[in-house]
Amino acid sequence: MEGQIIKIISNLYTVSSEDKVFECRSRGKFRNEGITPVVGDYVRFNEKECYILEILPRKNALIRPLVSNIDQGLIVTSVKHPDFSSNLLDKLIAILEYHNIEPVLCFSKWDLLSAEETREMELICNYYKKIGYSVVKNTELDRIKQLLEGKTTVFTGQTGAGKSSLMNHLDSNLNLETGEISEALGRGKHTTRHTELIEMYGGKVLDTPGFSSVDLKDLTKEEIRDTFIEFQQYPCPFRDCMHQFEKECEVKKNVENGNILSTRYENYIKFLNPKKW
Numbered sequence: 001m002e003g004q005i006i007k008i009i010s011n012l013y014t015v016s017s018e019d020k021v022f023e024c025r026s027r028g029k030f031r032n033e034g035i036t037p038v039v040g041d042y043v044r045f046n047e048k049e050c051y052i053l054e055i056l057p058r059k060n061a062l063i064r065p066l067v068s069n070i071d072q073g074l075i076v077t078s079v080k081h082p083d084f085s086s087n088l089l090d091k092l093i094a095i096l097e098y099h100n101i102e103p104v105l106c107f108s109k110w111d112l113l114s115a116e117e118t119r120e121m122e123l124i125c126n127y128y129k130k131i132g133y134s135v136v137k138n139t140e141l142d143r144i145k146q147l148l149e150g151k152t153t154v155f156t157g158q159t160g161a162g163k164s165s166l167m168n169h170l171d172s173n174l175n176l177e178t179g180e181i182s183e184a185l186g187r188g189k190h191t192t193r194h195t196e197l198i199e200m201y202g203g204k205v206l207d208t209p210g211f212s213s214v215d216l217k218d219l220t221k222e223e224i225r226d227t228f229i230e231f232q233q234y235p236c237p238f239r240d241c242m243h244q245f246e247k248e249c250e251v252k253k254n255v256e257n258g259n260i261l262s263t264r265y266e267n268y269i270k271f272l273n274p275k276k277w
Contacts, residue, residue: 001047002043004017008037008039011026012025013026022045022047024052035055038068040197042069072151072154076156077161078109079107080117081112092214093133141169151204152204153204153206154206155205167198167205171200225242237250252265
């Protein structure tokens, strides 16, 4: 039979197939061949002995969180407590773009902002909309439900931003554990203990353990450059321009004139030169 891994706890793989659920284990050959089944994998399995026999080809896969076959990533980003981090947001966008996963930006905790802070965040949100990303607030539940339909979505973002709380609001039957923000660290405590694929509003969502730091060490500088989609709107005279030191660079010119968000460009430079920051 064929099915999809929807949950992994320890060495037990929960596989959904034909409206039934099977608790399976993997063959030793996977370990010997260095193959790791992950949530989201489509597999061929023996329904009598409940062993996974084969992992079918993946559309894509993420390492952290460890999931596969994702259509879009809903990045839940706090604007306050923990404070908004453009660096982390742009890293997550870059990772999703690299893996051909469509980023959806979901901003939480708007009620904690002052009037001036709200205006500043609105400008930032409008920029991301302008370059082509779907942007929502965590209170826009109906719009989020529409975005989930027909897609497999991974929920990700900074720890403490409210991923599990948002999922609970979308489906109160989930009753996912949430945690308070650590005052000392300024970020949330990890509450999601495992990765699970859940059917929701005509699509599937993955709730994953939160994380507060990611890196781009596996990407080349050229790959990092190409994840900044707005750069492609301003072709440079130099085909392989890295938009860093080159004269007559169209991207740098458009940063200066305000067409490209300055924090986006600053983060790009930091990603290219991580040892300097």
